[in-house]
Amino acid sequence: xxxxxxxxxxxxxxxxxxxxxxxxxxxxxxxxxxxxxxxxxxxxxxxxxxxxxxxxxxxxxxxxxxxxxxxxxxxxxxxxxxxxxxxxxxxxxxxxxxxxxxxxxxxxxxxxxxxxxxxxxxxxxxxxxxxxxxxxxxxxxxxxxxxxxxxxxxxxxxxxxxxxxxxxxxxxxxxxxxxxxxxxxxxxxxxxxxxxxxxxxxxxxxxxxxxxxxxxxxxxxxxxxxxxxxxxxxxxxxxxxxxxxxxxxxxxxxxxxxxxxxxxxxxxxxxxxxxxxxx
Numbered sequence: 001x002x003x004x005x006x007x008x009x010x011x012x013x014x015x016x017x018x019x020x021x022x023x024x025x026x027x028x029x030x031x032x033x034x035x036x037x038x039x040x041x042x043x044x045x046x047x048x049x050x051x052x053x054x055x056x057x058x059x060x061x062x063x064x065x066x067x068x069x070x071x072x073x074x075x076x077x078x079x080x081x082x083x084x085x086x087x088x089x090x091x092x093x094x095x096x097x098x099x100x101x102x103x104x105x106x107x108x109x110x111x112x113x114x115x116x117x118x119x120x121x122x123x124x125x126x127x128x129x130x131x132x133x134x135x136x137x138x139x140x141x142x143x144x145x146x147x148x149x150x151x152x153x154x155x156x157x158x159x160x161x162x163x164x165x166x167x168x169x170x171x172x173x174x175x176x177x178x179x180x181x182x183x184x185x186x187x188x189x190x191x192x193x194x195x196x197x198x199x200x201x202x203x204x205x206x207x208x209x210x211x212x213x214x215x216x217x218x219x220x221x222x223x224x225x226x227x228x229x230x231x232x233x234x235x236x237x238x239x240x241x242x243x244x245x246x247x248x249x250x251x252x253x254x255x256x257x258x259x260x261x262x263x264x265x266x267x268x269x270x271x272x273x274x275x276x277x278x279x
Contacts, residue, residue: 041065167242
């Protein structure tokens, strides 16, 4: 069944409120599992792209990870960036800036832990326990890490701007996927709604902070020609900030402003006056 925008806007605020009051244990576990599943999906998508020679096929299949983690009730940093501020904006009782930052911090740590675990596991697989050179997929991940750190750095501030905009647009799409899942009460409806914006973000190469928590540590383990400082300064930190801006502004605030805080309709006489050209 389709859920109207007015109703799923309220769902978004309710979800943000619930996340603020979630226990530390539950928040970290759910974030850890979300990071791990999304990392596995990224490894899967890169493997498909390398083995088929067609990145579009990998992008078409990547959303399977996002759908799994959402249906299991796990949390990504990109999602809580969008949902939790709405509870604060709506002045829900007990929701504070401190509580919001606590949630974001715990989810970040959990996401990174899950993604890093998978990065280590996949590096072991790609190198047969670090006994051989990385296979084709491992080499590709190393190249991705280089191009999206030192590649940006080589362009200076223009590279930083490009990175930031890619991160903003990423969470515009990813958070649209989070919201889209609230548009339906059925599993199939949720999956179809989520699949579309996640496919768009991945195929266009936008910057997702949690996917990067897998790609870049994995790239370092596999011999990528960049450093931890390169990763943090020329990818992860700007990506987190861009993801925050994209989720809050283009998804959360827009839906809140027009579907939850709907302005009064124009009266018929007023609407007619606006539509009629002045003589």
